[in-house]
Amino acid sequence: MKTFPIIRVVTKILIPYILLFGCYVQFHGDYGPGGGFQAGVIFASGLILYGLVFGLDAVRTVAPPRVIEKLMSLGVLIFAGTGVLTMLLGGNFLDYDYLEHHVLPGILPTGQHLGLFLVELGVGVTVTAVMTMIFYAFAGRVQAKHVQAKQEPTP
Amino acid sequence: MTAIDVAILLFLAITAVTIARIRDLWAAVMFTGIYSFLSASWMLLLDAPDVSFTEAAVGAGISTVLMLSTLALTGTTEKASGAKFRPIPFMVVVLTGCMLIYGTLDMPQIGDPSDPIHIHPSPSFVERTQGDMHGLPNVVTAVLGSYRGYDTLGETTVVFTAGIAVLLILRRGKEEDSKTGGRPGSAAASGDNA
Structure with missing residues (x-):
């Protein structure tokens, strides 16, 4: 893509705002429209845009497949872990009322708010990782096909 | 409209x-x-x-x-399907379309407060979230994350499982590993060029 300077420059300007908007949708989801799933796909589309313009290798350096793989399961773990945590604190599974605490009131979220925050974070992490990983899987195949096509005529 | x-x-x-x-x-x-x-x-x-x-x-x-x-x-x-005009499928499609359009005539007006979906679960749902969620204004997030937390956990697991399945089908085993192993060197090389 080195031959399309306009696309490269515009993408470089856009990507920070896409990621910022992803964070906004994630962390403001308790107040406005949005939430984990929406934020996850917006964040992943930012990464995928970077991969489309600057190449698969570039985006793999930014978000290494090994890390993304682990994030896939980490998100589900955060979600289910919140449920187990409420059970350990004496409530039912995913009963966020038991997350009530009195550390820094008004600054740290507490109770239902904290529960929703953690759960949405889990959803966001899993969705981002899964979408990015699926893109890697597809794009990796395309890249491998091109490499094969280049190598075959030489021998 | x-x-x-x-x-x-x-x-x-x-x-x-x-x-x-x-x-x-x-x-x-x-x-x-x-x-x-x-x-x-x-x-x-x-x-x-x-x-x-x-x-x-x-x-x-x-x-x-x-x-x-x-x-x-x-x-x-896509290969041309060599499509001829087939009357029976055409009739089926037209009939189904007519039935669907006839069905929409019974649908309530958009945003009508007496819609079944606004009455069925509990009319006080929207009012109750204010107290239950300690003033969090977004009812959608409250319903998805808290009242129906199990459902959302299930959905997240579905997304995770789908991702794993795609990886199992599409991933190219050893080749992929050796590629990621060679990645830092090639990235550094391209960095030098820039």
């Missing part, structure tokens, strides 16, 4: 027919992207910004990219 509603629905219909008729797959994928973007606008008009976000990012963005990478692996033209 305002002029914008009519225009978007009309464009949706035109795009759908175009996708069905076009034989160039690359153009068809582009049209599905346009279709998704129009759906996102339509969802926004129906006051569902959450769905609109998702549709714009997944439908117009990610799935279009995935379809294009699939086309890069397969091919970009």
